[in-house]
Amino acid sequence: xxxxxxxxxxxxxxxxxxxxxxxxxxxxxxxxxxxxxxxxxxxxxxxxxxxxxxxxxxxxxxxxxxxxxxxxxxxxxxxxxxxxxxxxxxxxxxxxxxxxxxxxxxxxxxxxxxxxxxxxxxxxxxxxxxxxxxxxxxxxxxxxxxxxxxxxxxxxxxxxxxxxxxxxxxxxxxxxxxxxxxxxxxxxxxxxxxxxxxxxxxxxxxxxxxxxxxxxxxxxxxxxxxxxxxxxxxxxxxxxxxxxxxxxxxxxxxxxxxxxxxxxxxxxxxxxxxxxxxxxxxxxxxxxxxxxxxxxxxxxxxxxxxxxxxxxxxxxxxxxxxxxxx
Amino acid sequence: xxxxxxxxxxxxxxxxxxxxxxxxxxxxxxxxxxxxxxxxxxxxxxxxxxxxxxxxxxxxxxxxxxxxxxxxxxxxxxxxxxxxxxxxxxxxxxxxxxxxxxxxxxxxxxxxxxxxxxxxxxxxxxxxxxxxxxxxxxxxxxxxxxxxxxxxxxxxxxxxxxxxxxxxxxxxxxxxxxxxxxxxxxxxxxxxxxxxxxxxxxxxxxxxxxxxxxxxxxxxxxxxxxxxxxxxxxxxxxxxxxxxxxxxxxxxxxxxxxxxxxxxxxxxxxxxxxxxxxxxxxxxxxxxxxxxxxxxxxxxxxxxxxxxxxxxxxxxxxxxxxxxxxxxxxxxxxxxxxxxxxxxxxxxxxxxxxxxxxxxxxxxxxxxxxxxxxxxxxxxxxxxxx
Numbered sequence: 039x040x041x042x043x044x045x046x047x048x049x050x051x052x053x054x055x056x057x058x059x060x061x062x063x064x065x066x067x068x069x070x071x072x073x074x075x076x077x078x079x080x081x082x083x084x085x086x087x088x089x090x091x092x093x094x095x096x097x098x099x100x101x102x103x104x105x106x107x108x109x110x111x112x113x114x115x116x117x118x119x120x121x122x123x124x125x126x127x128x129x130x131x132x133x134x135x136x137x138x139x140x141x142x143x144x145x146x147x148x149x150x151x152x153x154x155x156x157x158x159x160x161x162x163x164x165x166x167x168x169x170x171x172x173x174x175x176x177x178x179x180x181x182x183x184x185x186x187x188x189x190x191x192x193x194x195x196x197x198x199x200x201x202x203x204x205x206x207x208x209x210x211x212x213x214x215x216x217x218x219x220x221x222x223x224x225x226x227x228x229x230x231x232x233x234x235x236x237x238x239x240x241x242x243x244x245x246x247x248x249x250x251x252x253x254x255x256x257x258x259x260x261x262x263x264x265x266x267x268x269x270x271x272x273x274x275x276x277x278x279x280x281x282x283x284x285x286x287x288x289x290x291x292x293x294x295x296x297x298x299x300x301x302x303x304x305x306x307x308x309x310x311x312x313x314x315x316x317x318x319x320x321x322x323x324x325x326x327x328x329x330x331x332x333x334x335x336x337x338x339x340x341x342x343x344x345x346x347x348x349x350x351x352x353x354x355x356x357x358x359x360x361x362x363x364x
Numbered sequence: 365x366x367x368x369x370x371x372x373x374x375x376x377x378x379x380x381x382x383x384x385x386x387x388x389x390x391x392x393x394x395x396x397x398x399x400x401x402x403x404x405x406x407x408x409x410x411x412x413x414x415x416x417x418x419x420x421x422x423x424x425x426x427x428x429x430x431x432x433x434x435x436x437x438x439x440x441x442x443x444x445x446x447x448x449x450x451x452x453x454x455x456x457x458x459x460x461x462x463x464x465x466x467x468x469x470x471x472x473x474x475x476x477x478x479x480x481x482x483x484x485x486x487x488x489x490x491x492x493x494x495x496x497x498x499x500x501x502x503x504x505x506x507x508x509x510x511x512x513x514x515x516x517x518x519x520x521x522x523x524x525x526x527x528x529x530x531x532x533x534x535x536x537x538x539x540x541x542x543x544x545x546x547x548x549x550x551x552x553x554x555x556x557x558x559x560x561x562x563x564x565x566x567x568x569x570x571x572x573x574x575x576x577x578x579x580x581x582x583x584x585x586x587x588x589x590x591x592x593x594x595x596x597x598x599x600x601x602x603x604x605x606x607x608x609x610x611x612x613x614x615x616x617x618x619x620x621x622x623x624x625x626x627x628x629x630x631x632x633x634x635x636x637x638x639x640x641x642x643x644x645x646x647x648x649x650x651x652x653x654x655x656x657x658x659x660x661x662x663x664x665x666x667x668x669x670x671x672x673x674x675x676x677x678x679x680x681x682x683x684x685x686x687x688x689x690x691x692x693x694x695x696x697x698x699x700x701x702x703x704x705x706x707x708x709x710x711x712x713x714x715x716x717x718x719x720x721x722x723x724x725x726x727x728x729x730x731x732x733x734x735x736x737x738x739x740x741x742x743x744x745x746x747x748x749x750x
Contacts, residue, residue, distance in 0.1 A: 231368060234747050248749040251737075257747055258740035261371055262687045265680075269666065270659045272375055285658060292655035338648055341655065345647030348654050353636035357453040357628070360658055361386065 043102050050106050053078055054113040063322045066116030067184045071150045075117050084119060088127035095126060100279040107217050108271065111224025114322035116185070118147035120217040125155030127213065128166050128205055136160070136167055136200040138192040144333075148188035149176055153198065157210055164207070167200035181329035183322075212282040214334035216274045219290035222298050222330050223271040225323045226264040229305040232320060233257060237308055253308060260304040267297035277364065285363035288344040295331035295340075302327045370679055370746040376665035377672070382446045389450040392423060397456055410629070412536060413457035414491075420451075420458070421491025426465045430473055435486030441672035445665060449621040455629045459533065464488040466620065467613045468495035468541055472561075475601030475609055480561060484539070498528045498542035498562070498587065499610065505530075506738050508543075509553045509607065513589065515544040515560065521596045522546075522560070524589040534572050534585035540564055542589075543606050557606030561598045568592070579709070579724040611678070617733045619667040619681035624660040624688030626729055627695040630722040631657075634699045637715040646702045653698065656691045660684065679746035682739040689729040689736065696723040 057075040066072050079085055087103035089095020096103075103123060110119050138158050148154060151171050158165045175191040234257060237248030247253050274290030302324040306313050313320040331337070351359055396419060420426055428444040430436025451458050469488045472481055487493035504511045513526025524544060534540060540562040547556030564570060569592040575584040601609050631653060638646050663684045670677040699719055700707070707720035730736040744750055 227367070230747075234368065234749065237749065248744075251741070254744035254747075254749050255737065255740045257749065258683075258686070258743035261368070261743050261747060262683050265371060265373055265663060265683055266656075266659050266687060269373060269662045270655070273659070273662050276375075285654070288651065289655035289658040292652055293659045296652070337652065341648040341651030342644060343651065344654055345642070345649065345651030348650050349635065349638055349642050349647060350640050352640065353632045356632055356635050356654075360654065360661065361449075363658060 040102075042099075043105060046098070046102055046106060047109055049082070050084070050109045053082055054109060054115060058113045058115055058117075060319055063114060063116055063319065067322075069184075071147075072116050075115075079117060079119055085122040086126050088123045089130050093130050095130070101275045104216060104220055104275040104278060105272070107220035108224040108227070108268070111221035111226075111326070112228045114225065114228070114319075114326055116322075118151070120214075120221060121146040124210070124214055124217065128155045128157060128203065128210060129168055129199075136165060136197045138167060138169065138195045138197060140192050142190040142192070144179060144181075144187035145190050147186045148174075148190055149178055149186055154190065156192070156197075157203065157205065157207060159207075164203040164205055165200055166203035166205065167197035169195055169197055181333070183325035183329040185326075185329065209282045211334055212287045213278060215291040215340065216271070216278050216282075216287055218330045218334050219267070219271040219274055219294040222294040222327060223264070223268040225327050225330070226260075226267050226294075226297060226301045229301055229320070229323045229327070230257075230260050230264045232323075233260060233305045233308045236313075240310075247308075256304050256307060260301050260308075263297035263301045263304075267294040267301070270294050273364070285344065285347075285359065288340040289363075291335055291340045292337045292344065295337040298327040298331040368747060370748070371683060371743070373663060373666040373680055374670055374673075376662060377442065377669045379440075379442045382443055385443055386446050386450060389425070389447055392419075393450065393454045393456060397454055410455055410459070411457040412459040412533070414460050416457050417460035417491035417494075419491070420461065421489060426461050426491050427469055427485065427489030430469065430485060430489065434473070434481050435489035437489075441668050442665075445621065445668045449625065449661070452621055452625040453628055460494050460536075461488065461491050462622075463497060463533070463537075464493060464495040464539075467497070467617050468539070471541065471559075471609065471613050472600070474612070475559075475605075476561075477597070479597065480600070484561075493539070494533065494537045496531050496534045496537035496540050496564075496585075498531055498534075498540040500528065500530045502527060502529050506735050508610065509549065509557070511543055511545055511557065513542070513544050515546050515558060515594070518593065521598070522594045524560070524592040524594060526589055528587040528589075529584075530575070531585045531587050532583045534564065534587050535574065535582070537564055540587070541600060543610060546603055546606075554607035556604060557610070558603045559600040559606045559609050560594055561600045562594060563598075567594070577725075577728075579721070612676075614734065615671075615676065615678040615681050618685045618739075619664065619671065619677070621661070621664055623685045623733075624657060624664065624691060626689075626725070627692040627722050628657075630695055630699055630718045633715045633718045634695075634702065637703050642702075649698050649702060653691070653695060660688050660691065663687070679742055682734065682742040683746075685733065686730075686736060686739045686743065692729045693726045696726055 057078045062072050062075055083096035086095035087098045091097030107120055138156060154169045154171055156167045156169050158167060173195045177189040179187045181187045237253055238246050240247050270290040270293035273286045277284040277286035305324060309320055312318050424437045425447045427436040428439045429441055432438055469485060472485060499508060501511055501513060515522040515524050542560045542562045544558055544560060545556055546558040549556050569590050571588040573586045574582045575586055576582055667677050667680050667684055696719055703715060705716045707723055708716045709720040711717050
């Protein structure tokens with residue numbers, strides 16, 4: 039890790055630790071927006087991490103900004119940090135007024151946002167627009183982690199700002215997939231740590247359950263899945279600024295998504311009944327794992343795309359394709 | 365919440381220079397290993413080919429990281445990694461020098477005498493000297509510390525009595541590195557073990573018998589030592605330090621790209637058989653496998669980088685091998701569900717031949733070089749659970 043990135047991570051860990059504790063998570067779960075956490079995040083400039091300095095953003099290097107999300111995932115951060123970073127990245131290209139028609143499905147935290155970044159199509163060209171949330175019809179919904187995922191209906195909605203954008207819908211989806219992969223990696227790291235700690239403390243048959251080989255072997259698999267998800271996310275974070283169409287991006291969402299399911303299952307098995315309660319905080323991580331793996335394209339979506347590309351390139355180009363992606 | 369640092373993977377170090385070497389290796393493979401019909405016989409992919417090993421030695425691709433004075437080439441572990449993975453992905457016949465290059469040579473380099481190093485390392489690097497590993501015994505598999513083959517002091521050397529089993533390529537190898545009991549195990553069970561360098565071609569009293577595997581192939585052997593005399597100069601490293609030497613050797617045995625590329629030839633043939641526009645189900649399966657291989661390759665290169673930096677990533681190596689062999693074993697099971705054809709080693713179709721071969725070898729992937737259960741035990745140790 040570079041020195042800059044290590045410093046950023048350290049500061050972020052401190053901030054998340056302070057502002058996203060058990061109480062914040064419980065209240066967010068009940069539908070309350072974590073104002074104090076959000077204020078701290080915006081004061082630190084994390085929400086604008088992907089906005090260039092010239093446009094008033096933090097102007098972090100993209101890999102530094104994206105890897106922040108591994109820390110956020112570790113802390114089950116109950117706020118739309120990834121989504122606001124994504125909106126900022128999209129909006130750094132915007133200008134004049136348009137009107138928008140259509141529906142945006144499962145928009146993260148829409149009801150709690152003042153303004154919404156929209157990527158719209160205008161005769162085959164991408165238009166990016168900033169829209170006031172008050173000007174849209176909002177139908178509330180949630181993912182299984184209880185995070186708001188609202189449908190937005192635009193009917194001739196006026197834009198606050200708009201302009202042609204070089205960002206395609208595919209690129210937006212891809213960067214979102216990298217973000218979710220990073221969050222999944224972080225959440226798995228947390229799930230591994232809590233599971234190992236629990237296995238060392240919980241005593242049955244006169245000894246900590248972590249002394250039993252059957253439990254050890256399961257935790258070893260969880261460690262493998264965590265390492266794989268982290269490596270896949272880090273590869274995508276490195277590739278994202280160069281090429282959002284990279285094999286690394288698809289591989290990250292596929293691999294991290296698969297690890298999410300296996301990892302959550304083992305964590306629950308190790309924790310037994312207590313981990314299945316609302317009282318225990320394991321579900322803040324596992325419910326997010328179950329949600330995030332299906333957002334911005336699940337394993338089937340990205341595998342289908344990657345598989346089609348591999349097949350089209352042909353058997354003789356298979357290995358070259360893997361090595362060329364770094 | 366405490367982070368788990370023991371199992372940390374550093375990002376693989378960037379190494380743009382290696383891409384030039386990759387081009388050279390691919391050109392070499394195109395010249396010396398043109399894609400032959402696999403159905404013309406086993407040996408067309410993978411396998412033992414002394415001529416091919418000599419050609420690789422002549423290109424400087426064996427013993428790449430060793431000092432020049434021992435015939436090496438003083439290149440980085442990352443460059444060596446490029447050569448290894450290109451050879452495996454192409455299914456090149458590298459068995460002849462693989463063990464010597466991967467672990468026996470590096471072990472000699474670390475603990476061998478000047479005489480041993482001077483007489484053997486340059487021949488390995490030239491692709492002219494092959495090794496086998498004398499560790500397992502009839503009653504010592506995963507529990508390696510229980511080996512019973514015994515070396516007793518004799519006039520001018522040692523007498524060896526005992527039996528080694530599952531010794532791959534003993535029937536072709538020039539040397540064996542033999543793990544023997546020379547003293548009492550002690551409380552930790554790891555004392556009293558010593559490694560010997562055994563000249564298999566020039567030593568009397570060694571009986572090497574084939575053990576055919578379930579597909580009828582001859583890789584394994586039983587090697588019986590009956591009052592075999594080894595001169596004092598054949599001790600490798602310190603008397604009594606066998607356990608430490610063996611465990612450091614195993615870190616090298618576990619971390620390489622052979623731990624996730626064993627089934628790669630089948631994946632290539634599957635891709636060929638599926639064609640350019642396969643079904644949705646096949647696309648999903650293919651995309652998933654490629655994502656796994658891409659990720660495994662990153663983890664494996666990360667271990668290579670840590671080895672290069674002088675770290676001891678034994679637990680990370682165990683983790684990569686566990687993940688890698690799991691995927692390798694899945695590939696034939698997935699492939700057979702996508703192509704409607706029966707596995708047949710004598711077929712005239714490449715896919716069904718490679719499917720049969722890979723499927724029948726797959727059980728060994730999670731046994732050789734440390735069973736899945738042993739590796740997961742090591743990972744659990746890394747997690748602080750034992």
